[in-house]
Amino acid sequence: MDPRDLWAEALAGVLARPVRSALTTLGTVLGITTLVITMGIAATAGNQIVGRFDELTVTTISVDVPQDKKNPLVTWKAPAELTRLRGVTSVAAIAQTDKSTNLAVKANNLVDPTAVSEQSMTVLAATPDLPTAAKGRMVKGRFFDDGHDRRGERVAVLGEQAAKLLKISGLEKAPAVFIGGRAYTVIGILGDLRREQILGSAVIVPRSVGADFDIRHVSRVLINTSLGAADMIAKQVPTALSPNRAPELHVAAPPSPKRAKEGVESDVNSLFLILGLVSLVVGAVGIANVTLVTVMERVAEIGLRRSLGAARRHIAGQFLLESTLIGLTGGVIGTSVGVVAVVAVSAIREWTPVLDLQLALLAPVAGAVVGLLAGLYPALRAARMEPVDALR
Structure with a gap:
């Protein structure tokens, strides 16, 4: 299967049920948003406290x-x-x-x-x-x-x-x-x-x-x-x-103010990092569940593709790409919402927002990885179907 055809089929599969895809993406959005807000607020609060610490104590x-x-x-x-x-x-x-x-x-x-x-x-x-x-x-x-x-x-x-x-x-x-x-x-x-x-x-x-x-x-x-x-x-x-x-x-x-800053960031991260990870796990479970349901609904399509010559890797690749697209979309949206939330909180508190560029770039990748891992089992299950059984 040509990579362009694989991409087109995966995109069509995601857009075929937009409401379901949107709700599935929501779990990843919440997880990535929580992570970005946690890291951003931790760095911003640490910088703010250290600034006051510098002004008076240092x-x-x-x-x-x-x-x-x-x-x-x-x-x-x-x-x-x-x-x-x-x-x-x-x-x-x-x-x-x-x-x-x-x-x-x-x-x-x-x-x-x-x-x-x-x-x-x-x-x-x-x-x-x-x-x-x-x-x-x-x-x-x-x-x-x-x-x-x-x-x-x-x-x-x-x-x-x-x-x-x-x-x-x-x-x-x-x-x-x-x-x-x-x-x-x-x-x-x-x-x-x-x-x-x-x-x-x-x-x-x-x-x-x-x-x-x-x-x-x-x-x-x-x-x-x-x-x-x-x-x-x-x-x-x-x-x-x-x-x-x-x-x-x-x-x-x-x-040293550096130790104070690291201490503040560590305390804030330890409080909210677990929440972000739990949200990501919930999002991954949602993607896996919806992908599995999609596989069961498209059994006839899978059987037809296999009978026309599609290999197991093509079927697995299609569903993996669909789940990865959902995770990537959730990661991009979650990162954007998280960055806006950090800036908004900083503006309300009259703080200077501190945003890590690497975090903003890696968060969407993390969403895609979550989608990839979540779709692994459903994709393997779809790839193992025999054409005769699927068509029957």
């Missing part, structure tokens, strides 16, 4: 400084030198001791037995660049500067949660907080923190005032970097902060 570095009262590892001036490293966008130093934790802080000196007069809070000393390094903003007022530090002014900045606990909502009347019997003028409220959430419930003072609470040496350095510079900066920071004792510093470098 650009932040923290350095914990062990305390040594006799020979401090990091001086207050050392963090400012880090800005000379290429890729560093902001740096701030924080100091805290055990004595500055859980201090009694009051908003006034009045004794009111009917109300809570004081709150237990942590007092921190910091450099003026802390709001930028903590990725926060001044909700009210301002942050202290180098001038306050040089003059030793007893000023303080409250975290937003600390201000609520102390019932300080405005700075118009220059409110003060009392810690250990000393008054500290509140000049600002720090909020909207995207890192170092502990600052939201703390009292922050200049480093010169930190001596009131036995805060003298840097205990933590916050660093923000440009995208892609975190790994390099994390290696350089210890030497830049303390050249002679760099190994003693503990640098918390961000994890």
